[in-house]
Amino acid sequence: MNEHIMILGGGVAGMSAAHELAERGFKVTVFERKKNLPGGKARSVPVKDTATEGRGPLPGEHGFRFFPGFYKHVTDTMRRIPFQNPLTGQYNKQGVFDNLVECPKMMLSRVGQQPIIALSHLPRNLEELRLMLKDVHTDTGLTEAEKQLMESKIWQLMTSCQARRENEYEHIGWWEYTEAESNSKNYRTLFVQGLTRTLVAARAKDASTKTGGTIFLQLLFTMADPFVRTDRVLCGPTSEVWLYPWLQYLKSLGVDFQMDSEVMSLETDRKSKTISGVMVSQGGQESKKFTADYYICALPVERAAKLITKDILILDPCLSSIAKLAKSVAWMNGIQFYLTEKMDIINGHIILADSPWALTAISQVQFWKYFDISKYGDGTVKCIISVDVSDWDTKGVVPYRDEEGRLYHKSARHCNREEAIADIWLQMKQSFNKDNQVVLKDEFLKLVHVDGDIKFGESSVLSDEEPLLVNKTYTWDLRQETYTGILNLFLASDYIKTYTDLATMEGANEAARRAVNGIIDVTNSKVPSCRLWMLREPDILLYHKWLDNRRYNKGLPWKLHAPFFYKFFNFMFRLIKKLTTS
Numbered sequence: 001m002n003e004h005i006m007i008l009g010g011g012v013a014g015m016s017a018a019h020e021l022a023e024r025g026f027k028v029t030v031f032e033r034k035k036n037l038p039g040g041k042a043r044s045v046p047v048k049d050t051a052t053e054g055r056g057p058l059p060g061e062h063g064f065r066f067f068p069g070f071y072k073h074v075t076d077t078m079r080r081i082p083f084q085n086p087l088t089g090q091y092n093k094q095g096v097f098d099n100l101v102e103c104p105k106m107m108l109s110r111v112g113q114q115p116i117i118a119l120s121h122l123p124r125n126l127e128e129l130r131l132m133l134k135d136v137h138t139d140t141g142l143t144e145a146e147k148q149l150m151e152s153k154i155w156q157l158m159t160s161c162q163a164r165r166e167n168e169y170e171h172i173g174w175w176e177y178t179e180a181e182s183n184s185k186n187y188r189t190l191f192v193q194g195l196t197r198t199l200v201a202a203r204a205k206d207a208s209t210k211t212g213g214t215i216f217l218q219l220l221f222t223m224a225d226p227f228v229r230t231d232r233v234l235c236g237p238t239s240e241v242w243l244y245p246w247l248q249y250l251k252s253l254g255v256d257f258q259m260d261s262e263v264m265s266l267e268t269d270r271k272s273k274t275i276s277g278v279m280v281s282q283g284g285q286e287s288k289k290f291t292a293d294y295y296i297c298a299l300p301v302e303r304a305a306k307l308i309t310k311d312i313l314i315l316d317p318c319l320s321s322i323a324k325l326a327k328s329v330a331w332m333n334g335i336q337f338y339l340t341e342k343m344d345i346i347n348g349h350i351i352l353a354d355s356p357w358a359l360t361a362i363s364q365v366q367f368w369k370y371f372d373i374s375k376y377g378d379g380t381v382k383c384i385i386s387v388d389v390s391d392w393d394t395k396g397v398v399p400y401r402d403e404e405g406r407l408y409h410k411s412a413r414h415c416n417r418e419e420a421i422a423d424i425w426l427q428m429k430q431s432f433n434k435d436n437q438v439v440l441k442d443e444f445l446k447l448v449h450v451d452g453d454i455k456f457g458e459s460s461v462l463s464d465e466e467p468l469l470v471n472k473t474y475t476w477d478l479r480q481e482t483y484t485g486i487l488n489l490f491l492a493s494d495y496i497k498t499y500t501d502l503a504t505m506e507g508a509n510e511a512a513r514r515a516v517n518g519i520i521d522v523t524n525s526k527v528p529s530c531r532l533w534m535l536r537e538p539d540i541l542l543y544h545k546w547l548d549n550r551r552y553n554k555g556l557p558w559k560l561h562a563p564f565f566y567k568f569f570n571f572m573f574r575l576i577k578k579l580t581t582s
Contacts, residue, residue: 003027003523006278006292008263011040012505013492014298015246016077016512021519022253023080024527029292030250031261031280038257039243040300041466042505047336047449050377058377059237060449062466063334064362064386065505066349067100067232069222072533073500074509075100081246086370099241101367103231103348108194109431110353116140116190120230120348121223141186150191153178154220156558157213158537159544164552170210170476177209189353203330203391203470211471211501218535231348233362236371258282263299266489268311274488294522296515298492298508301469302326316485321478325495328475329467331392331413333451335424339383339444345432352431357412358391359427381446387424392461396423397430417456421448469494469503476501482514487522490515499534 005021007014010032018028037043042065046057067075078097085092092098108116142150160169169177180192192204222230234241251257261282267289269276275295279287297304305326308319344366352359364384365373373381395409398419402408412420425445432439450456453465479497482490494503496511513530520529547561 003294003519003525004029004292005294005296005519006290007031007296007298007492008278009040009298009300009303009493010034010038010257010259011298011300011508012042012074013040013494013508013512014296015039015243015250016074016509017296017298017492017516018250018255018257019077019080019246019253020513020516020530022250022255024516024520024525026519026525027254029256029258029290031258031263031278031290033260033262035260037239037243038247038259039239041468042238043243044237044239045452047377047447050447052378055379056376058338058381058447058449059240059371059384060336060451061238061334061386062451062453063332063388064364065234065238067234067505068219069225069228069230069232070218070535071506073513074505076531077509078242081242081249083241083245096242096245099235099370100229100232101235101369102229103233103362103367105346105348106231107346107348107350108190108353109350110189111355111430112434113141114139114434117346119223121226121228140190141184142190143184146183146187149179149183150187152560154217155560157209157217158541159548159561160558161545161549161552164548164558165210165214166476168552169213170208171473172209173205173473174207174209174212175205177213178204180204193358194351194353206472208471208473208475210476214535215502217537221537233364233367235367235369237368241370260284263303263307265309266295266307266312268315268486270311270314273315273486275486294488294490294519296490296492296512296519298512298515300466300493301495302329302467304491304493304495312486316489319480319484321480322495325469325475325478328470328472330390330470331454331464332388332390332468333454333464335387335389335421335451336449337385337387337425337428338377338381338446338448339385340380340446341382341441341444343383343385343439343444345385345439352427355427355431356391356394356396357389357424357427358394359387359389359424359431361385361387361428377446383444385428387428389424397426398423412461414460416459417450420456420461421450471502482511483518490518499532 004027007017007028007030010030014030015038018030021028032038037045041062044059044061047060051057075097079094081096083092083096083099104120106118106120175192178192180188219230222228247257261280263278264281264287265279266275267277267279277289277291278295280290281287297307301322305323308322313320344363347366350361352361364386389412392412395411397409399407399409410419415423429440455462455465479495480491482492482496484491492512492515494507496514498507498510498514500507500510510532513532517529520527544561548558551559
């Protein structure tokens with residue numbers, strides 16, 4: 001191939017686009033703002049000043065990774081990244097994909113109550129069956145009416161036709177759809193807010209039911225599939241077992257990966273209706289112009305918006321929606337607690353359901369089969385609890401006193417670094433330490449790493465350099481296709497219309513594949529297109545979706561058509577509950 005493709009941004013989208021293009025013979029250059037860390041928000045980072053003689057620095061990260069079973073695009077790419085097992089010296093048969101390990105359980109932790117522990121899959125042995133039956137009669141605090149409402153709302157999602165989801169549920173917030181306002185705090189904590197906490201930084205009151213509901217169903221369907229691992233994580237720090245091997249592979253394909261290179265502006269040629277070049281600052285120096293035949297913008301929405309100038313809008317006025325979408329971002333950032341005692345808590349992800357800062361967590365080292373934590377830091381760290389903070393505006397739990405002696409609490413956004421750490425740690429202790437069972441102790445805490453994208457001042461947070469796009473209501477129509485009105489410019493980022501429809505690694509990889517397909521088409525290249533996967537749902541629901549589609553086309557609302565097996569399963573569920581509690 002003679003065509004030169006320039007990719008702006010070296011996150012998962014940019015690396016995915018480079019991967020697909022390079023394997024098809026295109027000449028590829030990638031510009032990445034970070035100095036030595038590819039992968040964007042997916043990266044893991046060495047914690048400063050933690051290395052000792054003979055040991056490497058402790059691993060930190062922007063936020064912990066999560067690979068649900070319905071992911072198809074990014075996992076397909078991972079299968080094509082070579083990885084040499086450091087223990088055996090042999091290459092993995094399925095590349096980096098083999099570095100994914102299953103999280104068999106999940107936990108919903110609550111302050112002052114016993115946690116709800118569930119399997120992430122159908123039971124595979126007697127012990128797991130007993131755990132599932134035990135979970136059936138766990139005291140959730142929900143009334144029978146709330147349980148039935150939750151069941152009906154899930155069934156409504158499952159049996160709604162695609163047109164209703166796209167044109168009706170896109171405009172309904174999850175809070176409104178679930179009737180959160182008229183139900184109990186337990187209902188809102190477990191069902192309404194519990195979902196949105198797992199879906200990036202979305203808020204229940206303005207998160208799109210189309211997006212949140214669809215992804216929620218995907219998680220349910222994978223849990224019911226005995227051949228799918230619902231929840232997976234990497235077997236080591238992200239950069240070590242995925243991103244660095246990926247970068248090495250891309251370079252072996254001839255990709256010119258330019259680090260420490262910040263894209264400053266796009267230059268246009270009105271006559272040819274094309275991008276004529278990109279101004280890039282490398283190493284903090286004065287910008288230089290770089291040219292290529294085609295360009296893929298794989299920058300996140302808030303950075304891409306800065307490139308949409310008047311000259312760009314003259315060529316494609318529709319790109320103005322990127323600036324509008326740039327306002328639909330929220331903060332979701334990671335913090336790691338390094339402990340001197342092994343503290344796995346649960347072998348899976350944890351939702352701290354009633355934590356005011358919407359915390360989710362995982363104890364990581366238990367999954368790191370290639371990574372001996374004793375060889376990092378000073379050798380005393382035995383556990384890393386990685387926490388994501390998704391609500392930076394709600395008041396926390398640490399009390400303060402004003403000048404007049406009145407108690408008050410601070411939101412994460414109004415804390416300095418030490419205050420934020422103290423509040424998160426206390427929220428964790430309140431969630432995990434119950435009765436006489438003390439899981440977290442202050443003396444266990446060795447050190448803490450806070451995502452470097454959070455910039456703290458003396459008394460508050462100054463900024464978040466990498467916020468996350470959230471799928472609010474009424475924003476689907478603002479999102480772009482990968483092709484544009486500028487003939488040689490394509491887009492591959494979280495603001496692209498994709499099947500995944502969520503700002504995730506999966507969505508980024510899918511957007512990149514769509515952009516590459518556009519370049520293949522416009523260049524008339526005789527190479528295969530990138531494969532795309534639609535989200536799949538059980539065929540058994542097709543009849544009910546057909547019924548709903550008929551109603552939707554008549555302008556009628558969704559209506560319950562309960563099948564015989566729905567009533568049967570409901571009867572069996574209640575029978576099992578009765579038998580196991582008697």
